[in-house]
Amino acid sequence: MIKIEHLVKNYGSNCAVDDISFEVESGEIVGFLGPNGAGKSTTMNILTGYLSSTSGKASIAGIDILRDPIGAKKLIGYLPEQPPLYLDMTVEEYLKFIFDLKGCRLDRKAHLAEVCETVKIKDVYHKVIRTLSKGYRQRVGIAQALIGKPKVIIFDEPTVGLDPKQIIEIRNLIRGLGKDHTVILSTHILQEVQAVCDRIIIINKGKIVANEKTENISHMVDNNRRFNVKIAGPQKEILAMLKGMTGIAYAEALAERDGDAYTYMIESDFGVDIRKKLFYQLAERNWPLIGMEALGMNLEDIFITVVDKSEEYRTAGNLQNRIKRRTRGQDKSALEREVGASLYEEAQRQRSESSLSAASDEDDE
Numbered sequence: 001m002i003k004i005e006h007l008v009k010n011y012g013s014n015c016a017v018d019d020i021s022f023e024v025e026s027g028e029i030v031g032f033l034g035p036n037g038a039g040k041s042t043t044m045n046i047l048t049g050y051l052s053s054t055s056g057k058a059s060i061a062g063i064d065i066l067r068d069p070i071g072a073k074k075l076i077g078y079l080p081e082q083p084p085l086y087l088d089m090t091v092e093e094y095l096k097f098i099f100d101l102k103g104c105r106l107d108r109k110a111h112l113a114e115v116c117e118t119v120k121i122k123d124v125y126h127k128v129i130r131t132l133s134k135g136y137r138q139r140v141g142i143a144q145a146l147i148g149k150p151k152v153i154i155f156d157e158p159t160v161g162l163d164p165k166q167i168i169e170i171r172n173l174i175r176g177l178g179k180d181h182t183v184i185l186s187t188h189i190l191q192e193v194q195a196v197c198d199r200i201i202i203i204n205k206g207k208i209v210a211n212e213k214t215e216n217i218s219h220m221v222d223n224n225r226r227f228n229v230k231i232a233g234p235q236k237e238i239l240a241m242l243k244g245m246t247g248i249a250y251a252e253a254l255a256e257r258d259g260d261a262y263t264y265m266i267e268s269d270f271g272v273d274i275r276k277k278l279f280y281q282l283a284e285r286n287w288p289l290i291g292m293e294a295l296g297m298n299l300e301d302i303f304i305t306v307v308d309k310s311e312e313y314r315t316a317g318n319l320q321n322r323i324k325r326r327t328r329g330q331d332k333s334a335l336e337r338e339v340g341a342s343l344y345e346e347a348q349r350q351r352s353e354s355s356l357s358a359a360s361d362e363d364d365e
């Protein structure tokens with residue numbers, strides 16, 4: 001449905017998009033993820049015909065955006081980072097205006113009712129946009145993108161500036177749109193792609209560093225193994241044993257106690273499955289293994305690892321040291337430098353927000 005081939009965009013001597021190629025199949029929701037300045041908006045703007053490329057090709061359903069911009073734009077609904085709203089209009093006036101502007105041939109009343117139903121804005125239909133909350137304004141922005149039933153919907157940072165409750169609602173809304181549309185979503189928020197997208201394209205410094213199905217992306221770094229293990233027995237001795245055990249790269253005692261059992265976080269060497277060995281060694285010493293929880297990698301770890309790989313930090317020792325440092329929660333400044341401070345901060349913010357907002361499900365006006 002969407003095809004980008006060897007796309008390049010230079011701003012003077014600054015190469016914002018550096019020879020990227022990817023395809024998006026019909027019905028997919030694809031996340032375009034990268035730190036600020038990675039080249040996401042530039043790519044989106046080329047894809048939507050707002051910006052010309054220096055070289056390369058972009059097409060929607062076989063229609064070349066440069067050769068037939070009007071034909072291509074008819075297939076696209078676009079929500080830019082700043083929704084193009086006229087604040088003095090009511091929602092009704094605005095959506096009717098957009099409908100006419102797009103030259104839609106559908107039945108206006110029925111189509112607008114359908115769109116309002118999809119984005120849940122019927123209750124504010126007669127209100128002036130200026131009086132709406134940011135969450136509702138974003139819904140109106142999504143409504144304008146849906147007018148005319150475009151095959152492809154493109155969202156640029158759709159949840160920036162929303163509160164945690166609104167973020168969840170907008171994400172659910174976007175997920176729902178995937179049933180009938182092909183969706184590209186640009187974001188610098190790791191949890192966003194995890195929550196919404198079927199596939200993730202990671203861009204860094206204008207280059208694609210990963211293009212994987214969301215559930216598969218962890219396979220790129222599956223040689224990292226982390227567990228929380230709960231073991232009954234003397235904490236100091238157990239920790240010393242874990243630290244000294246061949247196959248364990250890192251071990252620390254967590255501040256968690258359950259009777260005479262303590263929890264430890266361990267990380268095995270690359271390619272080592274430590275579980276059976278750990279079980280037998282603990283049994284030999286009469287220290288019962290009470291529990292073991294695989295921690296996996298979150299997208300933040302994956303992003304860092306993928307970017308590390310793309311930047312040729314591939315030697316096992318180097319990568320291992322980084323993961324060890326990260327696991328201990330140290331050396332944040334080095335991390336921030338490498339992946340962009342905003343990305344790191346955003347991931348932390350999102351993590352605390354998601355625990356805050358887990359229970360919420362409706363946007364109150």
Ligand code: ADP
Pocket residue numbers: 011014015016034035036037038039040041042043
């Ligand atoms: P993202 O959306 O991932 O944050 P952008 O596509 O906005 O990234 O920017 C990519 C790079 O291009 C950045 O280095 C940015 O400073 C630069 N850039 C973006 N727009 C312009 C512009 N109009 N003129 C000059 N440089 C620009």
